[in-house]
Amino acid sequence: MTETALILIDVQRGFDEPGFWGPRNNPGAEANMKALLDAWQERRLPVVLVHHDSREPGSPLRPGQPGNDFKAELDGARPDLVFGKQVNSAFIGDVDLDAWLRKRGITSFVLGGIQTNFCCETTARMGGNLGYDVTFALDATFTFDLPGVDGDVVTADQLSRVTAANLANQFATVKSTKDILAGLS
Numbered sequence: 001m002t003e004t005a006l007i008l009i010d011v012q013r014g015f016d017e018p019g020f021w022g023p024r025n026n027p028g029a030e031a032n033m034k035a036l037l038d039a040w041q042e043r044r045l046p047v048v049l050v051h052h053d054s055r056e057p058g059s060p061l062r063p064g065q066p067g068n069d070f071k072a073e074l075d076g077a078r079p080d081l082v083f084g085k086q087v088n089s090a091f092i093g094d095v096d097l098d099a100w101l102r103k104r105g106i107t108s109f110v111l112g113g114i115q116t117n118f119c120c121e122t123t124a125r126m127g128g129n130l131g132y133d134v135t136f137a138l139d140a141t142f143t144f145d146l147p148g149v150d151g152d153v154v155t156a157d158q159l160s161r162v163t164a165a166n167l168a169n170q171f172a173t174v175k176s177t178k179d180i181l182a183g184l185s
Contacts, residue, residue: 014067
């Protein structure tokens, strides 16, 4: 029987930067990320933490900036793997995540983090394409409003709903943290 890894993406302080990102959704996301982390650590299941190392001038996620550090909810984490990336997918980072998972016989993972529709969705899509059994913990993610191509604002809640629909119909199983934790018991 293979273990299911927990992958938490970009849970970084820079996403709390006032005025940089705009309005966000899901204020309970961090508590759900922490609940997943605690459950995985309690059961000694594999935990992977990924951080975004932005190359953009002025980004709070640049290495060496306080915003690059993990949020307080990850304090005390004992990850099996920590690495950085400069693009949306955790499968294209400083570590070959696919090789790391396969070497350990891990064929499934639960995914949470920031931002729902960028790094989390991209990693889930790539994981699905690579043949992993991906569970997307939608309520353990959040995102921000974005301007649409027509100039209208696409709200963070709308983006989250679209991500869930995109993933559930091809790339991942979308579940709540509560349902994921109930399945661990």
